[in-house]
Amino acid sequence: MSEPHIPLREGSTAGGVPASTVGQTDDMGRNRFGWDRLALSRRVTALPRPAKWALIGLFVVLLYLLPLLEIPILSTPDTDFGAVLFTVASYVLVALGLNVVLGYAGLLDLGYVGFYAVGAYTVAVLGSLQAQLSWWLLIPLAVVITTISGILLGAPTLRVRGDYLAIVTLGFGEIIRLTALNTEWLGAAKGITGVPRPPSVELFELPHLQWEGATAVIDLDDKTKFLVFGVADQAPYYWLALTVIFIVLGADRMLRLSRVGRAWEATREDEDAAELMGVPTFKFKLLAFACGAFIGGLSGALFASRQGFINPESFQLLLSILFVAAVVVGGAGNRWGVIMGAIVVAYLPERFRGFEEWRLLVFGMALLILANFRPQGLIPPRRTRRAQAVDEQLDALEEGTDRV
Amino acid sequence: MSFLFNNFVELTVTGLVLGAVYGLVALGYTLVYGVLQLINFAHSEVWMFGSFAAVWVTVALGVAPGSAMPVVIGVLLLALLAAMTVSGGVALLLERVAYRRLIRLDAPKLVALISAIGASFALAEIMGLRDRVAGWIGLRDTLDPYVRSARDNTRFQNPLETEGLFTVGGYTVSNVDVIIIVSAVLMMVALDQFIRRTRTGRGIRAVAQDSEAAALMGVNRNRIIRATFLVGGIMAGAAALLYLMRFGVTRWNAGFLLGVKAFTAAVLGGIGNVRGALLGGFVLGLAENYGSALIGSEWRDVVAFLLLVVILLFRPTGLLGESLGRARA
Amino acid sequence: MSEIPVAGQPATGEGAALLSVDDVSIQFGGLKALDHVSFDVREGEILGLIGPNGAGKTTCFNVMTGVYQPTSGEVRFAGSPLGRRKRFAITRLGIARTFQNIRLFGNMTALENVLVGADAHHRTNVIDALFRSPRHRREEREGEETAREVMKFLGLERRADELARNLSYGEQRRLEIARAMATKPRLLCLDEPAAGFNPAEKAQLMDLIRRIRDRGLTVLLIEHDMSLVMGVSDRVAVLEFGRKIAEGVPAQIRNDPAVIAAYLGTEVDDLDDEEANL
Ligand SMILES: Nc1ncnc2c1ncn2[C@@H]1O[C@H](COP(=O)(O)OP(=O)(O)O)[C@@H](O)[C@H]1O
C-alpha cells in the first residue's frame, strides 16, 4: 500500500517485480484451465495457405450474409436481427478500441462511453441540431474531435496512478454525459432527432432465407435493398459496421506488430522499467488513449447515424462498465477474445429479451462466474496460452525463478 | 452567488450530513483498497442492502412517528443493528463469492474488478426482483409489505420526528442533522481506534503495508481480509440508516451513484486512509452543495467529479495521503 | 562469433571520465541515502561499486538514471549535466541499467524484451506502423538484427521466443543485460548481476563482463561478491551509510582499513557466506 508510488525501491514486494511476472499464471494452476478447445484454431493454422485463405474468405462472406440467413437459433425472435447484429458489431468495435487502452497499454478507462458520446454528439449536433453537414464530412469530423478530446483528457489524467485513473476517467465520462444533459445547445434531456443517416444508393435487392425445420427456402417477400440505410431494415448498418471492424482489425494488427505495440505492452508490464529502457511511456499512454478515443468516437458516430435519435440516456455510466466487461471477459489483450467478449455482452441480453426482467441478473451472475472460473478471459492472449503450456513442463528445478 | 450567501448555513449543514454518509460508505472502499488494492465495486450494494434492512425493520414494527421516545430509540437501534448485520453479512458473502477464489489464485486486479461488477449487478437485480423471488419460494403474499413495487422507490418511515434544535444564519439545525454528523464522527473515531489498538486492527495495517511480510510474521491474511470486509460492511450499514433518516427513500439501484460518490470521497481523502475517508466525504458533500448553489443543482455531480480530478492532479495521493499501512500505533 | 569489433581499450582505467558523480546527496525523509558522494567512471573501465546492504548503491544508480533527482550535486555524462532529463532521454543518451530485482516484461517474449531496448533509438510512429513505411521496415530489420546479435552474445539465442517469465533465473538475469545492451549504451550499469548465482555461474559472469567491456562498453558494477568484484574490476569505489569511504584499485581496497571496518572486520573475501543468508 505504501510502496507502489515509490519507484524502484528494492526489496519492496509491491513496487518490485510486476505481479504478472512471478506469481499469477504459475499459481493460476497449471492444469486447472486447459485450453484444448483451441485445438481448432491450431488445426486451421496448420492448413496450407490457399486452403486457409479460402476458409477465412468463406467465413467473412458468411458474416456478411448473416442478416439474410435468418438462422433459427441465432436469430432474435423479439427484435430485428439486423438491428441486433448492428448492436453486436458496434460493441465489437468499441471493445476493440478499449482493448488498445486497456488490453495493450493496461490503462483502466471506466469512462470510455464518454468517447462514444462525443462521437455520437458530434454527428448529431453538427448534422442536425446546429448545422446540417453532410454525413461524409460528419464521420471524419466526429473522429477527429473525439481523438482531440481523448488527448485533452489524457494529458492531465494519465499522470495519475493506475487505480486513480479508473475513477478519474469514470468522472470524466459522467461529466460529458451531464454536460450534454444540461446544455440546451447540445439538445439537453430531450436529445437530438433527425441525425443524418448514411447516404443510400439503391443497387439491387437481396432476398432473405426462410426456414422450415432444417430446410431453407428463399423468401421473395422479405428482401433487403442494397444499399439503403433506412429505419425498418437495419442490415445495411450492420454491413457498414462490419466493414469498419475489418479495417480496424487490420490497423490493430499493424500497430500491434511494431514499435508502438511493443511500447504499449512494455508500459503495461512495468512502466518504470519501460521508461528506463528508453520508452517515453507518457507519450505512448497518451497515444493509446488517442487511438482508443478514435475508435470509440467512430463507433459512437455510427451508432448515432443508425439510431437517428440520441439523448444522454444512451450514454450511461453503466455502458462503460459493460464495455470493460466485454474486454475483460473475452481476454484483455487478445483481439479475438475481445470480440468474443463483446458478442457475449451485447448479444446475450438481446437474444433473451423475452426474459427482460431477469437478464441483468443473469448477466451479473455470468460475469461473476466467468471472472472466477475463467480468469484469463474466454480467449486469453496467445502468449498466456503458450505460457500455460510451458508452465506445465516446468518442474521443481525451476523453483529458483521465484527467488526474485 | 447571493443564493450561496443567503443559504450558507443550510448548505453547510446539509453538505456535512451528506458528507458524513459518503464518508462512512467510503470507509468500506478505503479499507478493502488498503488491504487488497482492489476497488470493491460491489460495496455500493452492501450499503443498499443495509438500507432495505433498516426499512424492513420499521415496516415490521410499524411504529408511527411521534411515539414515545424510548420506543423511537428502540426502533432506531434495532434498525441500526439490522442494517449493520445485513450489510456486514452481504460484505462477507461478497468476499466469499466474488473475491476469495481470485485472491487465492492471485488473479489480475482487473478480473477481480469484473467479478465485483458482476456481483454488484446480481445483488442490485436480486433486490429489484425481490417480489419475483418471493413468488418463487411461495411467500409472495406473506412478504407483500416488504417486496411490493420492487422496482420503485421504497420509503423509510422515520420514527423520529424531525425537530429544530437551534437556528443559525436563518437555518434551523434539526436533531436529525446533529445525530447524523455526530454519529459519523463517533464511528470514525471508534474505527480509527480499532485499527490502531486491537489485534485485528494491527493485522489489517500489517497486511496493508506488506501482505507477504505480514503472512511471514504469522498474520492470518484470510482472516484479516474477512475482517476488513466485515468492518467496511458494518460501517456501510450504519451509513444506510443515517442516510434514510435524512433522505427517506431507497431503491434497488440507489447504490450505484452513492457508491461512485463515496469512492470519490475515499480517493479525495487518500484511499487507504481511514481518517481521509471522512474528510473526503465532508469535502465532497460541501463542495457539491456550494457548487450547485453557485452554478445550478443540475451540475452537482459535475462539481463532484471536477473536484476529484483537480485534487488528484495537484495531490496525486489525495488530501491526507495513503496511509492505512503507515498509521502509527 | 560475429561480435561487434572490439574496441580494445586496455584495462588501465586511465581514460577520460565518461560519467562523473559530483558531490551528490539525496535525502529520504530523515535518511541521507547519499551524502556528498563523488566519483568518476572512466571511459572503457570496469568500476566496481561495493558497500554493505543499504549503503546507497542502488540509490546511486537511481540518481544516475534519472529515477531520483539529487537533493544537491549533479551527475555529468560525457561532459554534460543530466539535469532534469527524463529517464528515457537518459537512456537514449547512453546509460543503460539492469535491476537488482529482475524487472523484465514477463508476458513478452525474450526477443520482444530485447527489441524494446533496441527501440530506444527508433522513431517509428503510428503512421509508419499503419502503413508499413520504409522507416518502419528499416527499423524493424535493424532492431531485430541488434536484438539477435545481443542475445547471441549472451547465449540466449535459442530462448528468443520464450516468454521472459518462463526463462530460468540465470537466463532472466542475462536477458536483463541483453535488453540493456540493446539500447546501445556507452555505460552499462549492472545492479548485483550475480545475486543468487553459484560459483560456476559467477565465473561465467566475470568472463561475460570482461567481454562486454571488450565490446567497447564502460561497465559500472554493483556487486556483493568480493572475489567477483575484485577479480573483474579495474577500480573499486566503496560506499558506507551513503558516504564514499574509499576508492582505488582492488589491491588498495582489499587492504584499506576503513573498508575492512565497514565490513565489521570480516575478511573481505569471506563475504559470500554472509551474502548467502540475506
Ligand atoms: N525511495 C526511497 N524512500 C525512502 N528510503 C529509500 C528509498 N530508496 C532507498 N531508500 C533507503 O536508502 C538507503 C540506501 O538504499 P539502497 O541504495 O537501496 O542500498 P543498497 O546499497 O543496498 O543498494 C536504504 O536505507 C534504503 O532504505
Ligand SMILES: [Mg+2]
Ligand atoms: Mg541495492
